[in-house]
Amino acid sequence: MRRAFRWLLAACVAIATTSAALAADLRPLVQTMGSGGYAGTEKALNQLSEAGDPAAVPVIEALQAGDLYVRKADGLVVIARKAGAGFALTDPLSGAVVGEAAAGAIDKIKINNALRRSISATLGALTLMSPDPATRRSAAEAVFKSRDANALDALNTAIAKEKDERIRRVMEQARAAVILTAGASEVDTQAAIATLTARGDRDALALLSMIAASGATDALKTAAAGAVAAVEQKLMFWGALQNLWYGLSLGSVLLLAAIGLAVTFGVMGVINMAHGEMVMIGAYTTFLVQQGLRTYAPGLTDLSILLALPAAFLVSGGVGVIIERSVIRWLYGRPLETLLATWGLSLALQQAVRSLFGPTNREVSAPSWMSGAFELGGLTITYGRLWIVVFAFAVFAALLVALKRTWFGLSIRAVTQNRPMANAMGIRTARVDALTFGLGSGIAGLAGVALSQIDNVSPNLGQSYIIDSFMVVVFGGVGNLWGTLVGALALGSLNKFLEPYAGAVLGKILVLIFIILFIQRRPRGLFALKGRAVEA
Amino acid sequence: MRHRMTGRVATFGISALAGLAMGAIAGSAQAADDTIKVGILHSLSGTMAISETTLKDVMLMLIDEQNKKGGVLGKKLEAVVVDPASNWPLFAEKARELLTKDKVAAVFGCWTSVSRKSVLPVFEELNGLLFYPVQYEGEESSRNVFYTGAAPNQQAIPAVDYLMSKEKVQRWVLAGTDYVYPRTTNKILEAYLKGKGVKDEDIKINYTPFGHSDWQSIVADIKKFGSAGKKTAVVSTINGDANVPFYKELGNQGVKAQDIPVVAFSVGEEELAGIDTKPLLGHLAAWNYFQSVDTPINAEFIKNWKTFTKNDKRVTNDPMEAHYIGFNMWVKAVEAAGTVAPDAVIDSMIGVSVPNLTGGYSAMLPNHHITKPVLIGEVQENGQFETVSKTPGLVPGDEWSDFLPDSKDLISDWRKPLSCGNFNVKTGKCGGKGS
Numbered sequence: 029m030r031r032a033f034r035w036l037l038a039a040c041v042a043i044a045t046t047s048a049a050l051a052a053d054l055r056p057l058v059q060t061m062g063s064g065g066y067a068g069t070e071k072a073l074n075q076l077s078e079a080g081d082p083a084a085v086p087v088i089e090a091l092q093a094g095d096l097y098v099r100k101a102d103g104l105v106v107i108a109r110k111a112g113a114g115f116a117l118t119d120p121l122s123g124a125v126v127g128e129a130a131a132g133a134i135d136k137i138k139i140n141n142a143l144r145r146s147i148s149a150t151l152g153a154l155t156l157m158s159p160d161p162a163t164r165r166s167a168a169e170a171v172f173k174s175r176d177a178n179a180l181d182a183l184n185t186a187i188a189k190e191k192d193e194r195i196r197r198v199m200e201q202a203r204a205a206v207i208l209t210a211g212a213s214e215v216d217t218q219a220a221i222a223t224l225t226a227r228g229d230r231d232a233l234a235l236l237s238m239i240a241a242s243g244a245t246d247a248l249k250t251a252a253a254g255a256v257a258a259v260e261q262k263l264m265f266w267g268a269l270q271n272l273w274y275g276l277s278l279g280s281v282l283l284l285a286a287i288g289l290a291v292t293f294g295v296m297g298v299i300n301m302a303h304g305e306m307v308m309i310g311a312y313t314t315f316l317v318q319q320g321l322r323t324y325a326p327g328l329t330d331l332s333i334l335l336a337l338p339a340a341f342l343v344s345g346g347v348g349v350i351i352e353r354s355v356i357r358w359l360y361g362r363p364l365e366t367l368l369a370t371w372g373l374s375l376a377l378q379q380a381v382r383s384l385f386g387p388t389n390r391e392v393s394a395p396s397w398m399s400g401a402f403e404l405g406g407l408t409i410t411y412g413r414l415w416i417v418v419f420a421f422a423v424f425a426a427l428l429v430a431l432k433r434t435w436f437g438l439s440i441r442a443v444t445q446n447r448p449m450a451n452a453m454g455i456r457t458a459r460v461d462a463l464t465f466g467l468g469s470g471i472a473g474l475a476g477v478a479l480s481q482i483d484n485v486s487p488n489l490g491q492s493y494i495i496d497s498f499m500v501v502v503f504g505g506v507g508n509l510w511g512t513l514v515g516a517l518a519l520g521s522l523n524k525f526l527e528p529y530a531g532a533v534l535g536k537i538l539v540l541i542f543i544i545l546f547i548q549r550r551p552r553g554l555f556a557l558k559g560r561a562v563e564a
Numbered sequence: 565m566r567h568r569m570t571g572r573v574a575t576f577g578i579s580a581l582a583g584l585a586m587g588a589i590a591g592s593a594q595a596a597d598d599t600i601k602v603g604i605l606h607s608l609s610g611t612m613a614i615s616e617t618t619l620k621d622v623m624l625m626l627i628d629e630q631n632k633k634g635g636v637l638g639k640k641l642e643a644v645v646v647d648p649a650s651n652w653p654l655f656a657e658k659a660r661e662l663l664t665k666d667k668v669a670a671v672f673g674c675w676t677s678v679s680r681k682s683v684l685p686v687f688e689e690l691n692g693l694l695f696y697p698v699q700y701e702g703e704e705s706s707r708n709v710f711y712t713g714a715a716p717n718q719q720a721i722p723a724v725d726y727l728m729s730k731e732k733v734q735r736w737v738l739a740g741t742d743y744v745y746p747r748t749t750n751k752i753l754e755a756y757l758k759g760k761g762v763k764d765e766d767i768k769i770n771y772t773p774f775g776h777s778d779w780q781s782i783v784a785d786i787k788k789f790g791s792a793g794k795k796t797a798v799v800s801t802i803n804g805d806a807n808v809p810f811y812k813e814l815g816n817q818g819v820k821a822q823d824i825p826v827v828a829f830s831v832g833e834e835e836l837a838g839i840d841t842k843p844l845l846g847h848l849a850a851w852n853y854f855q856s857v858d859t860p861i862n863a864e865f866i867k868n869w870k871t872f873t874k875n876d877k878r879v880t881n882d883p884m885e886a887h888y889i890g891f892n893m894w895v896k897a898v899e900a901a902g903t904v905a906p907d908a909v910i911d912s913m914i915g916v917s918v919p920n921l922t923g924g925y926s927a928m929l930p931n932h933h934i935t936k937p938v939l940i941g942e943v944q945e946n947g948q949f950e951t952v953s954k955t956p957g958l959v960p961g962d963e964w965s966d967f968l969p970d971s972k973d974l975i976s977d978w979r980k981p982l983s984c985g986n987f988n989v990k991t992g993k994c995g996g997k998g999s
Contacts, residue, residue, distance in 0.1 A: 066952070094945075140942055140952045141731065141846045145822045173823075230791035238793035267788075274780045281778070379609055387613040389808060389838025399843075401816055410816040413780070483777045484808045484838060488611055492775045492805075527781050532772040533742050 053079060058087050058120055062098035062105045062137050070143055077150040077178060085154050087120040092147045096120065097134040108134050149174030156186040156199070165195050172202040172231070175209040201227050208235050217248055225255040229406070233259045266406025271524055277413040279520025280420035281482070283513060284475040285493040286500035287424060290512040291468030292348075294501050295431075295444055298356055298465065299367045302374040303497060304490025305381075306469040309347055310340035310476020311485045312381060315390045330395040333477060340473035348469025352462045360461075374490070382487040392480040416478050423474055424513055430467075431509070440464050503543055505553030514554060519543075599642040600635070600904055602627060603662035605673025605683070605694075610650025611775075611804065615883075616675050618834060619697060620645060622884045623672050625872040626891045636898055644668055652682045659683040663690040669904035670695065670894050672887055677701060677744045684709065691906045695894065697886035699829060699851075701748035705963040705976035705985035708906075710913060711933045712890035713883060714852055715961040716752050720799070722938040723827050723850035724753060726953050727797045728760070731825060735766045735796040737786050742771040746801035749829070753799060755967040766794065776806045779813040787817065790824045798826040807831050808838050814847075821846030821942070832881035836947045844943045852922070852936040853885035854949040859923040879947075885921045892918040893928055914979060924958060931976035931985075933961025 057079070061072040069091075076084045090096045090107045097108040099117070106126050108115035115134060117126040139147070152170025155163050156179070164186070171179045183203045190196040204220035212220070221239065224232040236259060239252035285307060292300045314336040321332045328335070355373065359366045394412060401410040431437035442450040443460045451457050476489070483489060496519075504515025519539060526535035550556065604623045606616035627641045635641055644666045648655040655674065662668045663686065670693040674680045677700055687694050687708040699714040727733040738753060740746025750769055757767060768789050770782060790796035802810055807830070814826065827848040833855050836844075855866065865888065870876055893916045894909070900916070901908040917927040926934045935958040941949030964971035964986070973990040977983075984994035 138950060140950075141821050141825055141848075144846060148822065230787065234791040234793040241793075270784065271781065274778075274784075277780060278778050382609065382613060387608075387617045388834060389614065389805075391838050391840060393840045394812075399816065401818060408784070408817060410780075410813075412812075412816055482809055482812060484805045486614060486805060486838070488614075488775070488805060491611075492777060523778075524781055528785065531770070532776055532782065536773060 054081060054084055054087075054121060058084070058105050059103075061087075061091070061096065062103065062135070066138070066140055066143060069137060069139070070146060073143065073146050073150060077146075077153060077176075080154070080178075080182065082154050082157075083121060085151065086123070088147055088151055088154070090120055091137060091139060092144070092151070094136060094139070096137045098137060099129060099134050101133065105137070106134070145174070149176045149179075152176075153179035153182050156182050157189070161192055161195060164190070164192075165198060168195060168198040168202045172198065172205050175205045175235075177206055177210040180206050180210070201232075205235055208239055211244065214245065214248065217244070218251060221248070221251050221255050225258055228259045228262050230263070233263065263406065269405075270407050271528070272521070273407060273409065275521030275524035276517065277417055277520070278524055279517035280417040281479070282496055282500050282520050283424065283516035284416070284420045284478055285472075286497040286504075286512055286516055287420075287427060287509075288468045288470070288472035288475060289497045289501050290504075290509055291427070291471065292465055293498070294507045294509070294512065295440065296461070296464055296468070297363075297444075297506075298360075299363050299370065300356075300468075301367060301371040301494065302351065302377060302490075303469075303472055304492075304494035305374045305377040306344045306348060306472035306490070307476040307479060307493055308381065308487065308490035309377070310344045310473030311392070311480040311483075311489055312385065312390070312476075313340040313343045313473065314477045314480045315385075315392050315485050318392055329393075330397070333395055333398070333481070336477050337474060340477045341470040342473075344473025344476065345466040345470030348472075349462050349466040351469070352465035356465065357458070357461060374494075378487045378490075385487075387487065390485040392485050394481055398481060412481050416481065419474075419478055423471060424509070427471065428509055436460075436463070440467075499540075499543055502547065503553055505555035505557065507557045508553075508555045511553055511555035518554075599640045600637070600898075601642050601644050601666055601668040603659075603666065603668035603671035603673070604643055604645045605648060605655065605658055605662065605671050606675065607650040607679075608645075608647040612650040612675055612679075614805070615834065618881070619672075619675070619883055619887055621873060622869070622887050623891070625869065626888065628872070629868065630891075630895060636895055637902070637904070648679070652676075652678050655679040656682045656686050659686045659692070659694075660690070663687070663692045669693070669898070670909075672697070672890065674698070675883075680709075681744075693894070693906055693909060695887070695890035697883045697890060699882070701745045702752075702963050702965055703748060703968070703971055705931050705933075705978075707910060707932075707978055707983070707985060709932060710890060710893070710928065711961065711963070712886040712893075714936060714938075715933055715963060716749055716965055717962040718852060718936050718938055718959045719829055719850050720749050720753055721756060722955060722959070723829070723848070723940060724756065724799065726850075726940045727799075727825070727827060727848075730953070731797060732795050733797040733825075734762070734794040735768075735789065735792060736762065737768045737770065737789055737796065737798040738801070739770045739772070739782070739786070739798055740801035741776070741803040741806060742773055743803075746771065746803070749801050750799075752965045752967050759967065772802065772806060774804065774806065776802075777809045779810050780817075783810075783813045783817050783819060786824065787819060796824050798824060800826050800828040801830060802828070803830045807835050811839050811844055811847075815840070815843030818843075821848070827940075832883075833879035833948060834881045836943065837879060839947075841943055841947045842945055845945060847943045848940055848952075849943070849949055850938065850940050851882040851949075852938060853880075853882045853920070854939055854941050854951060855880045856941070856944075856948045856950060857922050857939070859921065861919060861923065862921040865921055889918060889920050889926050889934065893926075893934075897928075910978070911980075922954075926958070929960055930979045931961070931963045932978060933963055935960045 057072055057075050061069050095107050095109060097106055099106055105120060106117040107120045108117050114128050114130045117129055119126055148170045152167045152174060153176060155167040158164050171183060183199060187196060187199045190199060200223055204223040207216055207220040224236055236252050236256045240249055240256050243249040243252055289303045292298050317336040317339050318332040321328050355369055359369060398412045398415055401408050431440060439455050439460045442455055443457050447457055500515045500519060501512055504511030523535055523539055526538055530538060604620050606620040607613050608617055608620060624643055627643045631640050644662060646658040646662060648658045662671055672695045674683060674696050675698050680696055684706060688706060692708055694709045695712055696709055697712050699719050702715045736757060738750045740750055754767060786798055825848055827850060829850060831849050832851060866880055869880055870878055896916050896918060897909050897913040898904055901912040913928050914930050915928060917925045920926040922937055924937060926936055928934055938955045938959055939951050940953040941951050944950050963976050964974035966972050973988050974986050975989055976985045987994050
């Protein structure tokens with residue numbers, strides 16, 4: 029009995045000492061992370077990775093986040109987080125509070141790309157058994173990328189334990205990647221090739237082509253070459269779809285930029301060279317709204333884009349009304365003078381914005397729901413572009429309804445079709461003119477909100493869209509909204525179809541030549557208006 | 565009616581021109597004879613205003629500081645600012661105006677290579693002095709121009725070396741805007757990479773127009789090129805406004821620096837100011853100066869700059885340092901020559917050495933280029949660069965690239981008795997090729 033107790037005691041002591049020994053093993057390693065520059069940190073990280081103790085995870089995570097510091101006074105490695113004017117220091121292993129320090133008293137442990145890679149590889153190997161499924165999944169993806177042979181044992185254990193089908197599949201793919209990189213028996217390698225063929229994306233392709241080029245045996249090489257062909261074929265199909273999406277996305281940007289012009293130029297017949305500047309003003313309004321929210325209501329910053337929509341519509345629309353009242357109404361029926369005057373106006377507006385906001389770009393950050401991308405089959409679709417496509421069609425639909433279904437739209441159509449008659453019927457044509465121009469400019473402002481997400485918010489923003497906008501409107505058919513829609517999507521797709529073959533520069537030139545030839549054949553564009561209104 | 569209107573527009577135009585002319589006359593009338601005039605030829609409007617306005621401001625600051633120290637040769641300096649409005653022929657006109665009408669002692673200006681090429685004949689004809697502060701493609705050496713920006717061997721080649729040795733890159737995408745600087749730089753890089761044993765199929769060259777804004781398919785293409793099982797990097801000579809949508813697309817499509825790093829030669833602190841840099845963490849840039857460089861002289865420069873612009877958020881960048889070096893060199897050379905006469909200053913410029921902002925000294929070489937350290941930096945979350953590599957010593961600027969067949973035998977030496985910008989060492993004759 030006594031003996032048994034002694035055994036038990038001894039076992040307890042042994043367990044206690046080993047866990048203490050482990051922590052003690054890590055501590056000197058953690059301590060060396062701060063010395064020797066990038067190379068020193070890298071070496072310490074590799075040793076942590078070999079030790080394979082999950083206790084190191086918080087340390088490595090802090091290193092990744094840039095929170096790991098060295099206290100200058102005694103060289104102690106600590107986690108430092110901003111607290112008031114200085115930093116609050118905690119022990120990286122135990123999490124115990126160490127004290128506080130001023131910003132000058134601690135040195136950040138810097139990381140570079142090579143270290144960032146090692147960090148995600150190490151974290152991946154150490155968090156494969158994490159209780160959180162999302163962490164396990166990203167750990168498996170990290171190991172897939174790093175192909176770290178050290179992680180193989182951990183992977184095998186994790187695969188045996190994993191309950192979630194999808195996570196297990198990623199883990200198996202990661203194991204296949206490790207096996208292909210490190211080398212294994214013929215049977216295992218064949219199985220790995222099959223696993224990766226099933227994955228069938230670009231990363232898998234990269235690994236498979238490596239084996240196809242430098243496999244151990246000829247049988248492996250042929251198997252890999254076959255897999256490469258299969259994956260490539262699949263990717264080609266998705267590539268074509270992806271190109272179609274790019275075309276749709278570029279088309280929707282063109283549609284947004286051109287749709288306001290379809291009102292001012294298409295419906296009213298005003299050659300408005302300052303149209304691009306209305307877009308630019310919309311983008312700057314977005315910037316101002318975002319700045320305002322950042323200062324006064326930081327919680328709402330994610331909604332700034334939505335709040336900027338009405339603001340940009342009103343600001344650009346208001347500027348449009350002022351321009352119509354002050355300049356354009358004196359120039360109706362004289363296209364050449366309108367062209368010159370609005371061109372001068374566009375330069376003046378650009379320089380005004382340049383003086384007001386400075387010549388440098390302004391940052392409009394993307395809200396969280398517009399950042400990043402998701403995978404749809406083999407397609408990569410970025411949220412920002414997706415929302416812009418949705419938005420472009422919504423604006424188009426709204427404008428269509430406004431023109432066809434409202435009294436205001438009716439007056440616009442009446443005035444543009446037969447001004448004296450509309451006047452005789454009691455429509456105040458001058459006011460309708462101003463409001464129509466304001467509507468077109470306001471829509472340009474809405475385009476500015478969207479473009480602030482993908483382009484520079486700089487005084488030159490509008491310039492780069494004015495030519496494209498005119499091209500779309502003229503190609504689609506002046507005065508026809510549906511023509512603008514079809515024109516924008518057609519030119520966008522054509523551009524994206526040509527780009528991979530001809531390059532971006534030649535692609536643009538080819539599109540331009542195509543439009544010139546097209547206009548020669550059909551001077552009134554795709555959907556020409558017919559009837560007496562056109563002749564008038 | 566039409567005639568009357570045209571007449572009105574014309575009258576307006578003429579009166580506006582007259583107003584401008586009056587302004588210019590009034591400006592020069594204030595100038596007294598006991599000052600030395602310094603011309604500033606940077607675009608303050610148009611596309612290039614985004615980059616060049618800052619350089620105008622930094623010149624005004626440097627001149628202001630010099631005047632506080634008592635000026636040069638006992639005279640105050642007076643800045644003459646003109647606006648060539650991003651219009652290349654106008655650069656030549658304004659340069660002529662500065663040299664003949666304002667009679668400036670030296671001109672600090674230009675950004676794009678095409679603007680420099682446009683003013684070059686004017687400076688050579690009128691024997692003026694131009695300090696050009698931007699990294700450029702090389703293949704030029706004029707007696708009247710001092711190139712204080714980086715030549716390709718002071719930026720592009722060390723960057724590629726870094727990627728090869730530290731990131732083990734084997735596959736290269738050379739992406740650039742379609743004009744002379746990216747095309748020449750990429751030609752040099754291509755020759756250099758092939759010399760290092762990189763195969764044809766591992767190099768992809770891509771050009772895009774100025775202000776290109778739809779990068780979806782090009783970024784997708786880069787991802788595709790990068791999935792061939794070899795480490796891939798992008799060397800970007802994309803210039804100006806096109807960079808913001810390019811980096812936004814990289815961020816959105818998840819091209820991380822750990823997987824496919826992008827090293828840029830035309831993206832500095834100023835350009836990053838318009839981008840959310842969180843997704844760009846770790847992408848690289850190669851320059852001779854970063855704002856984050858921790859030296860006392862740089863800290864003072866940044867402090868002065870923020871005070872001068874009365875804006876705590878203003879950043880500094882590499883071409884600003886080039887103007888800082890160039891201006892101090894000019895002051896030293898004028899003081900050594902005891903006159904601002906161009907010929908005397910040109911002769912005394914060679915060998916002048918002044919402190920740069922990274923803690924060393926830069927010297928003017930006989931080929932009118934300067935010695936500089938080369939820094940590689942990684943983008944940080946706060947929009948600054950963290951230096952990850954610095955050449956151990958200074959790199960002398962090489963005007964005629966050793967990697968192009970046309971120029972590898974050429975050297976430039978403006979010291980007497982050679983005094984030649986394109987001396988061919990094979991034939992022993994001056995005037996092989998180029999200017």
